[in-house]
Amino acid sequence: MASTSPRRLPRGRHALAPEEVARIQRERLCRAMAEVMSEKGYAATAVEDVLKHAGVSRQTFYRVFSSKQDCFLASFEMACSVSLDRMLVPAEGEDPLERCELALDHYLRTVAAELPFARLFLIEAFAAGPEAIRRRAGREAAMASALAGVLGVTDDGGRFTCRTVVSAICAMAAPPVARKDLDALHAVGPAMIAHVRRLWAAGAFGEGTGPRR
Template sequence: MPSTSSRRLPRGRHALAPEEVARIQRERLCRAMAEVMSEKGYAATAVEDVLKHAGVSRQTFYRIFSSKQDCFLASFETACAVSLERMPAPGDGDPIERCEAALVHHLRTVAAELPFARLFLIEAFAAGPEAIRRRADREAAMTAALAGLLGVRDDGGRFTCRMVVSAICAMVAPPVARKDLDALHAVGPAMTAHVRRLWDAGAFGAGTGPR
């Protein structure tokens, strides 16, 4: 996640360009939205809660966002921004090892950014149809990334990838809600072992399975 999101603007006159000021304020508000919701949930979070947490004025908030949901959707995009970053690239080598490396990276990202992870995994369902649509789009992108890592090319294999991604999201959500990092990291080895069993059974389609 952007490290500048919690950066405070200097008091008094400063040399930051207006665009940089707006960017910092936007990031602070997005992080505040995620952090407040991680404690109160979407429905119980008010704009005033976000303002207090971010240390930003109401005027500034409404200059950047049109509503609480607008801020939520921006926070959601921030949560998604790193989900496919630094992922192993498709290529040579054992596909299950690439899958394992991707899953380890994903779980580390989730553990480092629990409020944003909760926003994606849980609170999106409370934020309305647009948030749910964007969540589905992100799961589709994760499915495509997994298919690329495994070299999957047929519809049956892509459906298996979709099942794996859905299972990961479902299994990660409860530890995120409880802030249980041990349970969160335990998902990785069990899921990797299951993906290998699916691979050995040829469940990812033509060209997969034992070699």
């Protein structure tokens, strides 16, 4: 997706079209929401905090969003676009475990580069109400399905193993993201890959995995 860094909106005859202005303001507010919450958490973040961080007026905020939660949910979807949709980029190679390793490494690097959005998905969604939790669960399920595709998993047991792996990655990444500890975050990757290899060797991903006979 395009960069969402705050930018000044041009004035005068070269001013942007209203639709483009609305898009920029929306992205600016979403990023501000994520960045403020990365410091204060969802419960302690007020609309006023977001306005100050984004440098926009209250009138502009309520022209774009109906409430703090509405802005959060839009920020959540942006977080998914920034981080989760890039988790499992197409990886070349015939070895499914090598593809998995590349995918997880790419995901954790993206998370490290976008810590505010990562925190929003991994941590703050649980404080933002049932709809945010529902969306998070849906995204986690999509990640598990994508991981199954990378590994070539087709049976129900293997898909369940993929779900447990994704849940473990999210759970292990959350504390380093909360602490902004990049070293600990990057350490999650090798540990998880080693675990995936053990599960693969044990046949936990279903048909086609486990020891060669």
